[in-house]
Amino acid sequence: MFTMNASLENIKNGINELDQFNSTKGQGTTRILFTDVELEAREYIKDKMKMNGLTVEEDAIGNIFGVLEGQDPKLPPIWSGSHIDTVKHAGKFDGMAGVIAALEAQRMIKEAGMKHKRTIKSVVFTSEEPTRFGLCCLGSRALAGELQRKDLREICDEDEESLEQVLERLGYDLNAFHLIKKSNHDVYASVELHIEQGAVLEQLGKPIGIVDAIAGPSNITVTIEGVQEHAGSTPMPIRVDALTAASEIVLKVEALAKGSSSEHTVGTVGFMEVYPNASNAIPGKVTFTIDLRDSDMAVKEEVLQELLSSFKEIESKRQVSIHYVVDNHDQPMHCDNHINSMIEKICLRKSIDYNRMISGAYHDSIFVGKFAPISMIFVPSQGGLSHNPNEWTDFEDIKLGTEILAESLLTLANE
Numbered sequence: 001m002f003t004m005n006a007s008l009e010n011i012k013n014g015i016n017e018l019d020q021f022n023s024t025k026g027q028g029t030t031r032i033l034f035t036d037v038e039l040e041a042r043e044y045i046k047d048k049m050k051m052n053g054l055t056v057e058e059d060a061i062g063n064i065f066g067v068l069e070g071q072d073p074k075l076p077p078i079w080s081g082s083h084i085d086t087v088k089h090a091g092k093f094d095g096m097a098g099v100i101a102a103l104e105a106q107r108m109i110k111e112a113g114m115k116h117k118r119t120i121k122s123v124v125f126t127s128e129e130p131t132r133f134g135l136c137c138l139g140s141r142a143l144a145g146e147l148q149r150k151d152l153r154e155i156c157d158e159d160e161e162s163l164e165q166v167l168e169r170l171g172y173d174l175n176a177f178h179l180i181k182k183s184n185h186d187v188y189a190s191v192e193l194h195i196e197q198g199a200v201l202e203q204l205g206k207p208i209g210i211v212d213a214i215a216g217p218s219n220i221t222v223t224i225e226g227v228q229e230h231a232g233s234t235p236m237p238i239r240v241d242a243l244t245a246a247s248e249i250v251l252k253v254e255a256l257a258k259g260s261s262s263e264h265t266v267g268t269v270g271f272m273e274v275y276p277n278a279s280n281a282i283p284g285k286v287t288f289t290i291d292l293r294d295s296d297m298a299v300k301e302e303v304l305q306e307l308l309s310s311f312k313e314i315e316s317k318r319q320v321s322i323h324y325v326v327d328n329h330d331q332p333m334h335c336d337n338h339i340n341s342m343i344e345k346i347c348l349r350k351s352i353d354y355n356r357m358i359s360g361a362y363h364d365s366i367f368v369g370k371f372a373p374i375s376m377i378f379v380p381s382q383g384g385l386s387h388n389p390n391e392w393t394d395f396e397d398i399k400l401g402t403e404i405l406a407e408s409l410l411t412l413a414n415e
Ligand SMILES: [Zn+2]
Pocket: 083, 094, 095, 128, 194, 363
């Protein structure tokens, strides 16, 4: 049994030092892909890996690996990691906790002189957040083969600079891009520690979550066209108001998610633009997004179909026209039962209370799971806050999660 403790100091310092690379100090943490602060944070992590005696590898999209070599380096390795990029004005734990935990777990295993057959790699996945290029999980997506060399030219940031241009400018070897993709059995297993980003653990008073599945998001962009007219002189019966039609859909999303047969269905309309957006004009056009998630694809499918068929009813009832694009309709990812029962046993042996749960948020593990067995360990988020400057997780909870992570990695590395 592995009893070595994680160092609270290392975890605290790692997260706080990483947080110095921040372009909005005093207003939360902002570290956007391949900006100066993000590049500095990458150097910080690589230096830390070297200081911990790891070999550093980096692939053609900037995924960073810290290699702790096992006794049999030919065996498929174990991975653990997360991301260091953020949304704008975020917190310092989302992603970073998982990277620092992986580095600390490797240090514990190395310093305790624990033997392991398989190599253990800590990983920093490039750009989990879609902040710069509008597409999430760039690094893990490429590892899964779902982002290819030819796509790089099409993916542009707000300044119309393509991912291809940025990577080339930074000296990444795009001729080696085809080497990024992993196949089944290239990686034996992967375990990511992450903050929960919800309040389930806090409400249950449990320090650890073991993730059974990561919900797959579906994103739909809807445009409704009505007739823009004077708010004073157009009688109610003849109005074709795009916003009241949109409102019906917003409520429909909520009702369908609440009434679905799965307790994990969530539906959100979080973005809306109203034209002309004037107090004295009947809205002639509304554009909004629908975010629908579930850990059960069949249920999500059902909800989506019901939602789309309601569009037709609303169209004929209100004389508006509704156009929509399903931007993505992703499968949920199920975590590996074998890894999860192993993590469960570790918790039981250490008398740590845990909760088996669903991740409503997506993570790099959703793509890693396409080529390797995965699991995730959650630690509590205070008040459930995330993507927020007030995001907080107690360092003691990260320490506990790191100890469970270290033991999980060591067990897997000896299988
Ligand atoms: Zn994250």
